């Protein structure tokens with residue numbers, strides 16, 4: 442009997458599939474996935490509809506992505522970060538950041554190379570690295586401030602290190618990296634000649650004065666950084682799977698070579714919609730940030746009221762880590778199942794985003810998303826309030 446490849450033998454079921462499957466047996470309010478339960482801007486929806494109905498986008502898109510979208514991404518990088526991206530050789534439109542990350546990792550490092558993953562990490566970084574035959578090296582961030590130890594980071598670099606993956610602003614921590622942290626990462630990458638793959642899908646979601654700093658903007662970093670982003674979170678369009686990778690043409694060539702053999706072309710009508718969404722500019726981004734500030738407060742109040750400690754108030758993305766040790770005696774996976782079963786609220790156990798030896802760091806935490814309509818968040822907060830009374 443044929444069997445599947447050993448390469449995928451350890452992958453198992455993703456934590457999202459596991460939790461959603463369990464939750465489907467109960468009446469729950471879902472604060473699990475980073476999947477808004479509302480639509481993005483009307484102009485974007487109309488542009489994608491028009492692209493379908495006019496017949497201009499019902500066949501394969503160009504492999505690099507449509508020029509209108511590439512041009513918008515390039516303009517955006519110039520306007521917000523003063524980065525000069527080559528519209529023909531410095532960008533590949535991908536099937537969401539997910540494909541962007543996969544192709545960037547495959548295109549940047551070889552079999553046997555070491556790749557540093559900062560924990561917690563978005564779950565697909567690890568399989569993307571191991572599928573490419575790379576050796577992952579883990580550097581954890583620790584509560585309550587959720588930062589890494591500079592000495593541990595330094596110790597992870599050596600002459601076999603080829604790449605590092607960072608996520609800024611960070612899921613699940615909800616934190617924008619500081620200039621100090623980015624400078625340390627950049628200095629080590631320059632010293633050891635390492636490529637950075639920077640996942641910046643939450644680039645427009647920062648609060649309380651925190652500013653998103655792309656690592657590609659640090660001195661001499663553009664030529665060693667692949668920046669991955671997506672329309673999913675900024676424009677509430679997770680279903681469209683439109684993302685992109687930008688960088689120096691020498692690195693982008695590697696990404697494109699993988700891309701043309703994986704998806705080779707991406708959701709065509711969606712690209713027209715996202716190109717339109719980019720034209721909305723500051724007023725749209727400001728509105729989204731204000732909206733998420735309100736949502737953050739509802740979940741923060743709900744968790745605190747329930748006796749779940751939030752030691753770090755997130756200044757980025759739309760996730761919050763709560764320490765449940767005062768209300769539940771068990772690990773994070775058991776807590777997530779119990780919360781679904783007994784209280785009808787879904788959250789994600791963050792130990793899934795750590796390597797085996799570091800899972801204990803977060804065994805008393807749960808990740809809550811706040812990308813839902815206020816009514817959903819209030820309903821979750823009401824249900825969580827019952828926790829306090831046992």
Ligand SMILES: Cc1ncc(COP(=O)(O)O)c(C=O)c1O
Pocket residue numbers: 475536537538539540563608612640642670671672673679682683684
């Ligand atoms: C950090 C991070 N990177 C990438 C993705 C995937 O992005 P996309 O939906 O564009 O594939 C997500 C989705 O939750 C994410 O949180």
